[in-house]
Amino acid sequence: DPRQGTLLDFFGVS
């Protein structure tokens, strides 16, 4: 099954 991504996979902490 595909895993649930998190926003931290895509965006950096500013």
Place this chain on the structure above:
Amino acid sequence: MLELRLVQGSLLKKLLEAIKDLVTDANFDCSATGFSLQAMDSSHVALVSLLLRSEAFEHYRCDRNISMGLNLSNMAKVLRCSGPDDIITLKADDGGDSLTFMFESPNQDKIADFEMKLMDIDSEHLGIPDTEYQAIVRMPSAEFARICKDLSGIGDTIAISVTKEGVKFSTRGDIGSANIVCRQNTSVDKPEDATIIEMEEPVTLTFALRYINSFTKATPLSNQVTLSLSSDLPVVVEYKIAEMGYIRFYLAPKIDE
């Protein structure tokens, strides 16, 4: 000193109803631009970003940038004490530890104030780059909410697929599967009934349906919703608040490994 007077106070009430189940505590930021918030849910899968521009307020005084930590469920409880047509004023003193909500009835015969204690909240602010999305779908927000609700009776995930044919919402579960296709439709009497699909490239992404369903609590804020999709990015579900601002939800997709 902070003093913000919002004639259409129900907007703030609707915003809180839209986010209170997604995020527990969050910082509201106030600057010359407006009243804003960026916060993630506890699992870092979804993010809400909202802005009410300073022009949305009849009176907007914010002497210096201020960040106010609030429990959103409690803030929603306070806002539920306002009437549907009340004018809402937010007030805070510099260096103070509370935020005051004042509700005025339209004919000024009832005035209430509620004070909420502010909290210190450590929050991670994400840098979200401006991106050209592969597909942008604009459709009636009530239709989108209906589709998400219908599909959640069948499965736990929603695949959103944009092609030349239209936008397809699909799910599958133990009882079977479902596909709902919406085609572009601009021949409508009212612009808010239109479905408009701008596609650079076909794109399909899969998401947890419970988050998307939670986003549709923002439906009372706007007649239209915009979905922005790219293959390797979180979807953006945006409800524009007339000329006054927006609420955007970002949701990380399911990732094939």
